[in-house]
Amino acid sequence: MKLQGLHGQVVDGLGRSLAGGELRAGEVLRLEDVQERFGVSRTVAREAVRVLESKRLVSSRPRVGVTVRPMSAWNLYDPQVIRWRLTSPGREGQLRELAELRAAVEPAAAALAAQHAGPAVRQELMDHARALTAAARAGDKEGFVSADAAFHRVLLGASGNGMFAQLAEVTEELLVARRDLLLLPERLDNPAVRRHLDVAAAVAEGRGEDAARAAGSIVAAARDEVESILDGTACPLAT
Amino acid sequence: MKLQGLHGQVVDGLGRSLAGGELRAGEVLRLEDVQERFGVSRTVAREAVRVLESKRLVSSRPRVGVTVRPMSAWNLYDPQVIRWRLTSPGREGQLRELAELRAAVEPAAAALAAQHAGPAVRQELMDHARALTAAARAGDKEGFVSADAAFHRVLLGASGNGMFAQLAEVTEELLVARRDLLLLPERLDNPAVRRHLDVAAAVAEGRGEDAARAAGSIVAAARDEVESILDGTACPLAT
């Protein structure tokens, strides 16, 4: 990610410290501290604080300084915040939450897609599903991940719900995190993969209920996989 | 909502213009335009643009100015963005999307709450459900809405998922919007209300599946109600 401008670097640096717990809730820091820590002018420090304030990570008040807000107040859906949490000690919790969110949303998105998707989108969905299964059979990890990401991006976008569609970005980060975490199983070809074809077919034929059910089994499996890894129970994708 | 600072007013003013479609995607405006439009200094205008940029509503580049990004790029989960969309011509679309999101998430939250909720929370949930049904029977609209909001806030918070919990804020706005939209039906006492007791009971007894099912029927009804109103089909809460 290309950090634009000097203030972007300050935002990123502070954001990481916040997400990493280095700066805990309730702590206050003066604008001057920010200036010194990053070697920037007051203007840049102020802009950085403004941005962090808009993400609800901090609140700035005269005479008291910049106080860190509790994590429950943060804009947890902000992609940048998600990224910070994903590269911090709280990484596991963020992964679990994302997996749960995805498990909740994607079945609904699939059902909506079955209602609203146009012919081109239905075709595209089917193509991605086929590419996915082909990559799985061939053991092509790179192609697998990209086809998986593309499939879910199209599916979420086809829901006609902008908020659903926007989850594609974080879903992709979940997928790459999963890849990095377990280096992908040797056997890519598992039941969950074939479900993608079921989803594509159900969407193509307008069967919303079936699309939701098939999508549900995919994301539930992914969620359970993430949870089992985080619990150290190992044996991902066993079922 | 208390707009803090001069720059906050500029952010809000620009945000409304953007959400309202007054400034369309691709349009560019110079920093100087912002200064003149709101009668503020360069610094304030810059801070406002920075905040809008962090919400992904605009992107600022040298030599070209501040360009409006397409709505699909915006941080649609930012509470402020939601509020702007909720007070703009696109209001109906935002309401529909929120209702769909809620319908997807709350069953999952209920299931998680059944697993994780402590005794105090289970009691609190039951209390709110009882207050809700009492208010419904008494025809107390104010008490009804506040009990409803409190119930869903506790439920989402009890899921142990911070991202779910954060949807409580927007859910409440959905509830008040619904109230304003149809002035609440005369008969508050309907099947969906009684389901709240089912949810509370299922959570209290750790029956995740049942909790999800009961919560699902509540939010599905609410979603269909919103959709029927927006389609002009009238007759809300009929079923």
Add this chain to the structure above:
DNA sequence: TAAGGTGATTTGATAGTACGATTCGGGAGA
């Protein structure tokens, strides 16, 4: 001891200036 005021500290806001990057247009060469 309690209430009120006053001062010091920190953010809020503005003005002015220098710098850098990017785009547009003109001119030279093929």
Add this chain to the structure above:
DNA sequence: TCTCCCGAATCGTACTATCAAATCACCTTA
């Protein structure tokens, strides 16, 4: 006539200096 390169205009970027406003802590006073 077309292409490529270079310069200039333009706009955002960044810094400094300065004043205003708000708030908390301390001190005075009843």
